[in-house]
Amino acid sequence: MPLEGVPDERRADLGAPLPDGFGVRVLVIIPTYNERENLTNLVPVVLGLDPSIEVLVVDDNSPDGTGDAAERLAASTGRVHALHREAKLGLGSAYVAGFRWALANTEAEFIFEMDADFSHDPKYLREMLRVADEDNVDLVVGSRYLGGGANVVNWPIRRLILSYGANLYARIVTGLPLRDSTGGFKCFRREVLEAIDLEQVRSDGYGFQIEMNFHSWRNGFRIREVPIVFVDRHSGTSKMNRKIIIEAFWLVWKLRFMSLLGKTVAKDGRPR
Ligand SMILES: Nc1nc2c(ncn2[C@@H]2O[C@H](COP(=O)(O)OP(=O)(O)OP(=O)(O)O)[C@@H](O)[C@H]2O)c(=O)[nH]1
Ligand SMILES: [Mg+2]
Numbered sequence: 001m002p003l004e005g006v007p008d009e010r011r012a013d014l015g016a017p018l019p020d021g022f023g024v025r026v027l028v029i030i031p032t033y034n035e036r037e038n039l040t041n042l043v044p045v046v047l048g049l050d051p052s053i054e055v056l057v058v059d060d061n062s063p064d065g066t067g068d069a070a071e072r073l074a075a076s077t078g079r080v081h082a083l084h085r086e087a088k089l090g091l092g093s094a095y096v097a098g099f100r101w102a103l104a105n106t107e108a109e110f111i112f113e114m115d116a117d118f119s120h121d122p123k124y125l126r127e128m129l130r131v132a133d134e135d136n137v138d139l140v141v142g143s144r145y146l147g148g149g150a151n152v153v154n155w156p157i158r159r160l161i162l163s164y165g166a167n168l169y170a171r172i173v174t175g176l177p178l179r180d181s182t183g184g185f186k187c188f189r190r191e192v193l194e195a196i197d198l199e200q201v202r203s204d205g206y207g208f209q210i211e212m213n214f215h216s217w218r219n220g221f222r223i224r225e226v227p228i229v230f231v232d233r234h235s236g237t238s239k240m241n242r243k244i245i246i247e248a249f250w251l252v253w254k255l256r257f258m259s260l261l262g263k264t265v266a267k268d269g270r271p272r
Contacts (some may be wrong), residue, residue: 026050026129027108031058031094035116035236036066043073043080045122046114053125054079054108056101058094061087081105091184091239092208096201099193111188117233120185124228128187131226138192139216141178142185143225154232166248170210173252175259178225181213182206182248185228192221200265205244207251214255219266 028046032039043055057070059082070082083101085094095113102111110132114120120142128140144151145167152160163182170181186209196215203211217223258264 025108026053026110027102028112029056029098030116032066032116034062034064036064036069038116056081058083058098060085090204092204096198113186132187137224138189138221139223140187141225142228143180144230145179146227151229170252174255181210192216197265207248
């Protein structure tokens with residue numbers, strides 16, 4: 001698919017190409033709620049990275065017509081799929097629905113989570129895939145807080161402190177060895193999603209991200225962070241809210257007690 005309609009600054013700097021004959025099947029899941037313009041700009045860039053990449057949009061009946069935009073993209077190429085849900089049911093359950101769809105309908109070996117709003121620059125996809133494939137990593141996490149600093153552009157200081165503090169708190173309470181456990185740009189090897197009992201993953205927003213990382217880690221999978229620069233959304237509206245923060249605050253304690261009790265959400269019910 002040509003990169004039509006993509007702003008010039010997005011065409012440039014997409015990183016080094018994947019090795020010739022990479023050939024691994026990749027599915028990028030993009031959950032959307034009112035992201036029509038962002039989605040229409042983002043998808044061609046993602047597809048343009050490599051022919052092995054396909055996209056699944058999970059839209060929650062966005063009033064701005066994002067679902068129709070996803071259908072138009074799907075009609076223009078066989079590499080875009082759209083899953084429509086009836087109402088805004090939350091980011092966590094959108095991903096769970098997307099993971100289930102991916103496992104049931106594709107043979108994708110690597111399955112990405114990615115935001116629609118260009119906060120996650122598509123240029124990092126290649127490096128994340130390279131790490132997953134060549135270095136045999138099961139979960140690659142795009143990280144804003146590697147090396148002590150914060151690679152975040154255009155966030156108010158209040159939000160930066162909240163996010164940094166939340167990550168420190170999650171690390172201390174759960175023991176999860178990640179600098180950035182709340183971010184939503186990551187690449188799962190298929191087996192990771194197959195091993196986790198997705199039925200039991202009920203959290204939303206930041207909590208969902210922490211929970212997926214935690215279960216992957218507790219199930220013995222290899223996790224690695226790669227540095228990314230996160231840029232605040234240029235357009236569209238935020239879906240952040242207080243409920244999501246409070247949920248994540250309590251969730252980390254639940255995870256800690258689960259690990260103390262030796263409980264996992266692996267499908268076979270025991271740690272690997
Ligand atoms: N399907 C679906 N997608 C959602 C829902 N909530 C958020 N999203 C999408 O999930 C991604 C991340 O949400 P954002 O609103 O960007 O969350 P954020 O990055 O924490 O906050 P801002 O960038 O400030 O808006 C975006 O692509 C959203 O459109 C939801 O309830 N359902
Ligand atoms: Mg965002």
